[in-house]
Amino acid sequence: AQSVTQPDIHITVSEGASLELRCNYSYGATPYLFWYVQSPGQGLQLLLKYFSGDTLVQGIKGFEAEFKRSQSSFNLRKPSVHWSDAAEYFCAVGSGANNLFFGTGTRLTVIP
Amino acid sequence: NAGVTQTPKFQVLKTGQSMTLQCAQDMNHEYMSWYRQDPGMGLRLIHYSVGAGITDQGEVPNGYNVSRSTTEDFPLRLLSAAPSQTSVYFCASSTGSLYDTQYFGPGTRLTVL
Numbered sequence: 195a196q197s198v199t200q201p202d203i204h205i206t207v208s209e210g211a212s213l214e215l216r217c218n219y220s221y222g223a224t225p226y227l228f229w230y231v232q233s234p235g236q237g238l239q240l241l242l243k244y245f246s247g248d249t250l251v252q253g254i255k256g257f258e259a260e261f262k263r264s265q266s267s268f269n270l271r272k273p274s275v276h277w278s279d280a281a282e283y284f285c286a287v288g289s290g291a292n293n294l295f296f297g298t299g300t301r302l303t304v305i306p
Numbered sequence: 307n308a309g310v311t312q313t314p315k316f317q318v319l320k321t322g323q324s325m326t327l328q329c330a331q332d333m334n335h336e337y338m339s340w341y342r343q344d345p346g347m348g349l350r351l352i353h354y355s356v357g358a359g360i361t362d363q364g365e366v367p368n369g370y371n372v373s374r375s376t377t378e379d380f381p382l383r384l385l386s387a388a389p390s391q392t393s394v395y396f397c398a399s400s401t402g403s404l405y406d407t408q409y410f411g412p413g414t415r416l417t418v419l
Contacts (some may be wrong), residue, residue, distance in 0.1 A: 198348065235412070235413075236312070236410075236412060237396055237409075237411050237412050238396070238398075239410070244409075245405070288405055290402070290405075292362065292364070293351055293365055293404075294351060294404050294405075298346055298347055299348060306393075
């Protein structure tokens with residue numbers, strides 16, 4: 195069965211600093227991988243997704259993620275964080291069947 | 307476009323009561339789904355629909371019913387609420403499947419006493 199691990203519950207970064215949020219998954223074949231962001235009191239918004247092809251994926255709001263099969267990882271990165279990036283970030287994995295497994299989320303705090 | 311709308315935003319129920327969470331979308335999306343979000347856990351899929359008249363179970367369907375009589379609406383029914391159903395519920399829609407870009411509603415916070 196698929197599973198997703200986000201090892202960092204909470205991360206604090208300074209505005210302008212770089213960011214990397216970790217995501218590890220467990221799945222035998224090539225998974226469908228997603229990153230979603232949830233601002234306080236809001237629903238989730240898709241940042242980016244990976245199905246196949248180029249392992250470096252560009253998303254909205256200046257985010258990117260890299261699929262590393264050997265490490266079963268799909269880490270999210272941003273070179274320079276803005277205060278508006280403070281939110282909760284969820285990694286998700288799907289197998290092609292009708293289900294999507296979400297990680298427990300990483301809460302990002304941005305210090306001015 | 308309003309996108310995905312959910313009503314109510316907040317609801318408190320007593321154990322055993324029934325209620326319906328409403329979800330509507332105006333994007334003509336075929337796929338709609340319901341998730342629950344609990345503290346310290348990721349979202350879990352309750353039910354989904356690939357089009358009007360077609361619904362199926364997700365990961366945690368017990369205690370919930372759905373129907374899809376129109377493309378726009380996808381209500382979630384709790385027939386006999388239990389404290390374990392205290393959660394935040396999100397509705398989402400997409401063009402074809404949950405692997406397409408899903409658009410989420412703002413959520414309904416439900417408390418069952």
